[in-house]
Amino acid sequence: xxxxxxxxxxxSLMEASAQARLPGSGIxxxxxARRENxxxxxxxxxxxxxxxxxxxxALRALSQRRFAASDAQASTLAIDIxxxxxxxxxxxxxxFVNGVFREELSRIGQxxxxxxxxxxxxxxxxxxEPLRFAxxxxxxxxxxxxxxxxxxxxxxGVVLRVAAGAKITQxxxxxxxxxxxxxxxxxxxxxxxxxxxxxxxxLVEQHVTAGAHQNLGxxxxxxxxxxxxxxxxxxxxDVSEGSTLVRHDSVQLDAQAHAALYxxxxxxxxxxxxxxxxxxxxxxxxxxxxxxxxRGRQHVDTQMxxxxxxxxxxxxxxxxxxxxxxxxxxxxxxxxxxEGADGSDASLSSKNLLLSGQAxxxxxxxxxxxxxxxxxxxxxxxxxxxxxxxxxxxxxGIPLAEARAMLTAAFCRAVFESLPEEGLRxxxxxxxxxxxxxx
Numbered sequence: 129x130x131x132x133x134x135x136x137x138x139x140s141l142m143e144a145s146a147q148a149r150l151p152g153s154g155i156x157x158x159x160x161a162r163r164e165n166x167x168x169x170x171x172x173x174x175x176x177x178x179x180x181x182x183x184x185x186a187l188r189a190l191s192q193r194r195f196a197a198s199d200a201q202a203s204t205l206a207i208d209i210x211x212x213x214x215x216x217x218x219x220x221x222x223x224f225v226n227g228v229f230r231e232e233l234s235r236i237g238q239x240x241x242x243x244x245x246x247x248x249x250x251x252x253x254x255x256x257e258p259l260r261f262a263x264x265x266x267x268x269x270x271x272x273x274x275x276x277x278x279x280x281x282x283x284x285g286v287v288l289r290v291a292a293g294a295k296i297t298q299x300x301x302x303x304x305x306x307x308x309x310x311x312x313x314x315x316x317x318x319x320x321x322x323x324x325x326x327x328x329x330x331l332v333e334q335h336v337t338a339g340a341h342q343n344l345g346x347x348x349x350x351x352x353x354x355x356x357x358x359x360x361x362x363x364x365x366d367v368s369e370g371s372t373l374v375r376h377d378s379v380q381l382d383a384q385a386h387a388a389l390y391x392x393x394x395x396x397x398x399x400x401x402x403x404x405x406x407x408x409x410x411x412x413x414x415x416x417x418x419x420x421x422x423r424g425r426q427h428v429d430t431q432m433x434x435x436x437x438x439x440x441x442x443x444x445x446x447x448x449x450x451x452x453x454x455x456x457x458x459x460x461x462x463x464x465x466x467e468g469a470d471g472s473d474a475s476l477s478s479k480n481l482l483l484s485g486q487a488x489x490x491x492x493x494x495x496x497x498x499x500x501x502x503x504x505x506x507x508x509x510x511x512x513x514x515x516x517x518x519x520x521x522x523x524x525g526i527p528l529a530e531a532r533a534m535l536t537a538a539f540c541r542a543v544f545e546s547l548p549e550e551g552l553r554x555x556x557x558x559x560x561x562x563x564x565x566x567x
Contacts, residue, residue: 134173135173135174135191135192136191136192136193136194137174137190137191137192137193137194137195138169138170138173138174138191139194140193140194140195140196140314141169141195141277141281141314142170143197144195144196144197144198144281144314145166145280145281147197147198148197148198148281148283150162150281150282150283151248151249151252151253151283151284152252152256152263155252155256157260157264158252158256158260158263158264160264161263161264161265161266161279162279162280162281163280164266165266165267165276165277165279165280166276166277166280166281168266168267168268168276169273169276169277169280172270172273172276173191173273174187174190174191174273175187175270175271175273176188179270179271180271181269181270181271181431182271184429184456184458184490185398185400185427185429185458190344190372190398193312193344194312195311195312195313195314195343195344196309196310196311196312196313196314197313197314198283198313198315199225199226199227199228199307199309199313199315201309202225202226202227202228202307202309203225203228203230205225205307207223207225207230207233207305207307207338208338209223209233209303209305212303212305212334212336214301214332214334214551214552214555215551215552215554215555216549216550216551216552217299217301217332217549217551217552218298219235219240219298219299219300219301220235220236220239220240220243220245220298220300220301221233221234221235221236221300221301221302221303222234222236222245222247222286222301222302222303223303223305224284224302224303224304224305224317225305225307225338226305226306226307226309226313226315226343227283227284227304227313227315227316227317227345228283228284228315229247229249229284231247240294240296240297240298241294242290242291242293242294242295242296242327243288243289243290243291243294243296243300243329244287244288244289244290244291245286245287245288245300246286246287246288247284247285247286247287248282248284248285248286248287248317248318248319248320249283249284251287259287259320262320262350263279263318263320265279265350266279267279271402271431272376274346274374274376274400275346275348275376275402277316277346278316278317278318278346278347278348278376279318279348281314281316282316282317282318282346282348283315283316283317284317284318285317285318285319285320285347286302286317286319286320286321287319287320288300288319288320288321288322288331289321289322289323289324290322290323290324290327290328290329290357291324291327292324292325292326292327292354293324293325293326293327294324294327294328295327295328296327296328296329296330299330299331299332299549300329300330300331300332301331301332301333301334302319302331302332302333302334303334303336304317304333304334304335304336304345304347305336305337305338306335306336306337306338306341306343306345306367306368306371307337307338307339307341308338308339308340308341309341309343312341312342312343312344313341313343313344314343314344314345314346315343315344315345315346316345316346316347317345317346317347317348318347318348318349319347319348319349319350320349320350321349321350321351321352322351322352322354323352323353323354323357323358323359323385324354324357325354325355325356325357326354326355326356326357327354327357327358328357328358328359329358329359329360330359330360330362330549331359331360331361331362332361332362332363332364332552333361333362333363333364334364334366335363335364335365335366335367335373335395336366336367337366337367337368337371337395339368340368340369340370341368341370341371342368342370342371342372342397343368343371343372344371344372344373344374345367345371345372345373345374346373346374346375346376347373347374347375347376348375348376348377349375349376349377349378350378351377351378351379351380351387352379352380352382353379353380353381353382353385353386353387353412354382354385355382355383355384355385355409356383356384356385357382357385357386358385358386358387359385359386359387359388360387360388360390360548361387361388361389361390362390362391362392362547362552363375363389363390363391363392364392364394364556364559365391365392365393365394365395365396365399365401366392366394366395366559367395367396367399368395368396369395369396369397369424369426370397371395371396371397372396372397372398372399373396373398373399373400374399374400374401374402375400375401375402376402376404377401377402377403377404378404378405378406379403379404379405379406379414380405380406380408381405381406381407381408381409381412381413381414382408382409382412383409383410383411383412383438384409384410384411384412385409385412385413386412386413386414386415387405387413387414387415388415388416388417388546389403389414389415389416389417390416390417390418390543390544390547391416391417391418391419391430392418392419392420392544392556392559392560393418393419393420393421393422393428393430394420394421394559394560394563395426396426396428397425397426397427398427399426399427399428399429400428400429400430400431401428401429401430401431402431402432403416403430403431403432403433404432404433404435405432405433405434405435405443406435406437407434407435407436407437407438407441407442407443407469407472408437408438409438409441410438410439410440410441411438411439411440411441412438412441412442413441413442413443414434414442414443414444415443415444415445415546416432416434416443416444416445416446416447417445417446417447417543417544417546418430418446418447418448418543419447419448419449419450419540419543419544419560420448420449420450420451420457420459421449421450421540421560421563421564422449422450422451422452422455422456422457422487423451423452423453423455423563423565424453424454424455425453425454425455426455426456427455427456427457427458428455428456428457428458429457429458429459430447430458430459430460431458431460432445432447432459432460432461432462433461433462433463433464434461434462434463434464434474435463435464435466436463436464436465436466436469436472436474436499437466437468437469438468438469439468439469439470439471439472440470440471440472441469441471441472441473442472442473442474443463443473443474443475443476444474444475445461445463445475445476445477446477446543447459447461447476447477447478447479447543448478448479448480448481448539448540448542448543449478449479449480449481449489449491450480450481450483450536450539450540450564451480451481451482451483451484451487451488451489452483452484452487452564452565453484453486453487454484454486454487455487455488456487456488456489456490457480457488457489457490458489458490458491459478459480459489459490459491459492459508460491460492460493460494461476461478461491461492461493461494461506461508462493462494462495462496463476463494463495463496463504463506464496464498465496465497465498465499465502465504466498466499467498467499468499469498469499469502470499470500470501470502471501471502472499472502472503472504473502473503473504474495474502474503474504474505474506475504475505475506476493476495476505476506476507477506477507477508478491478493478507478508478509479508479509479539480508480509480510480511481510481511481512481513481536481539482510482511482512483512483513483532483536483565489510491508491510492508493506493507493508494506513532513535513536529565532565533561533564533565536564536565537557537560537561537564540560540564541556541557541560544556544557
C-alpha cells in the first residue's frame with residue numbers, strides 16, 4: 129500500500145501495533161505470525177466492493193475512522209454484570225471489558241472435572257506450544273482482513289479445553305462488554321476451543337454494552353471437536369448501536385462429532401460474522417440456526433461456508449432475517465460437498481422479512497457438489513408479512529400493529545425452538561420482542 133492509499137484506519141492501527149505490549153512476546157513462532165499477519169493487513173488495507181466477500185458491506189466510512197490502541201480504564205472500570213445475567217445459566221464465567229480480562233468479575237475458581245478454562249494471556253505464560261497450531265495461522269484470503277488484524281494484535285481471549293470423555297453439565301459463559309472510553313477503541317480477542325473425544329459442552333457467548341460507545345471489536349475463534357464430541361454454542365450479540373464488531377469462527381468436526389450453533393444478531397452499527405465449518409470426519413453433523421433483527425441504519429453481514437469432506441456427513445442450516453426502517457441485512461450461505469464426501473446430506477434455508485420500504489436484505493445461497501449419492505437442498509426468500517395471516521388475526525379482533533408484531537416474532541422464534549434451555553429460549557424471545565417494531 130502506498131502512502132497515498134494509507135487510510136486513517138490503517139494508520140491508527142499501525143500506531144497501535146507500535147505501542148502494543150502483547151502477551152507471549154518473545155515466543156519466536158508467535159512473534160513471526162503476528163508480524164506476517166500485520167504486514168499483510170497493512171499491505172492490503174480494507175477491502176472495497178470489488179472483493180466478492182465484501183460485495184454488500186461497504187467499509188469506506190470505517191476506513192476514515194481512527195481507533196486508540198487500548199483502554200487504560202478497562203481493568204478498573206466499575207461494571208455491574210448482574211444486568212447481563214441469563215436465566216438458568218450460572219456455571220463458569222469469563223468476563224472481558226473492552227477486550228481486557230476481568231478476573232474479579234469472572235467465575236473460574238471451581239471448575240468441573242475435565243474442564244480447563246483460562247484467559248489467553250495466562251495460558252501463554254505457561255506452555256504455549258499446544259497453542260502453536262492455532263496462533264501461528266496466516267490469513268491469506270482477501271476477505272480475511274480483520275482476521276489478520278486480530279492475529280497480529282489480539283491481547284487476550286479464551287483457551288477452553290474439555291478432556292476426552294468429560295461431559296460438562298454446567299453451561300460455560302463468555303461475556304464481552306463494550307464500554308465508553310475517552311476515545312473510540314479497537315480491541316481484539318482470540319479464542320481456542322477444543323473438545324476431546326466423546327466430550328460434551330454447552331457454551332454461551334454474549335456481546336453486550338455498558339453504555340453508548342463507538343468501539344471496534346474483532347474476535348477470532350478456532351473450535352475443534354474430536355471424534356464423537358458434542359458442542360452446543362449460543363452466540364447472543366446485542367452491542368451498542370454505534371459500535372463495529374467483526375467475528376471470525378472456524379469449526380472442525382472429526383468423525384461422529386456434532387455441533388449445534390445458534391446466533392442472534394440484534395445490535396451494532398456494522399456487524400460482520402464469518403463462520404467457516406469443515407465436516408472432516410465420517411458421520412459428523414453440523415446444525416446452524418440464526419436470526420438477525422435490525423432497525424434504524426444497522427448493517428449486519430453473515431457469511432457462512434460449510435464444507436463436507438468425509439463420508440455420510442450432514443448439515444442443516446436455518447436462518448431468518450428481519451429488517452425495518454433503513455437497516456440492511458446480508459446473508460451468504462455456501463455449501464460445498466467435496467469429492468469423496470459420498471452420502472452427504474446438506475440443507476440450507478434463508479427466509480427474510482422486510483418491514484419497511486427502505487430496508488434491504490441481500491441473501492445468496494450457494495451449493496457445489498462434487499460427490500455421488502448426495503442429498504442437498506437450499507433456498508432463500510425475501511418478502512413481507514403474509515396478508516392472509518394478518519387478515520385472519522385482525523378478523524379475531526387483534527389490532528394491525530399487534531398482529532404484525534405477533535407474526536414477526538413467531539417467524540423468528542421458530543429458529544430457537546430446538547434450544548433445550550427453556551430459560552434461555554424465553555430470554556431470547558424477550559430480546560426479540562423488544563427489538564421488533566410494536567407499531
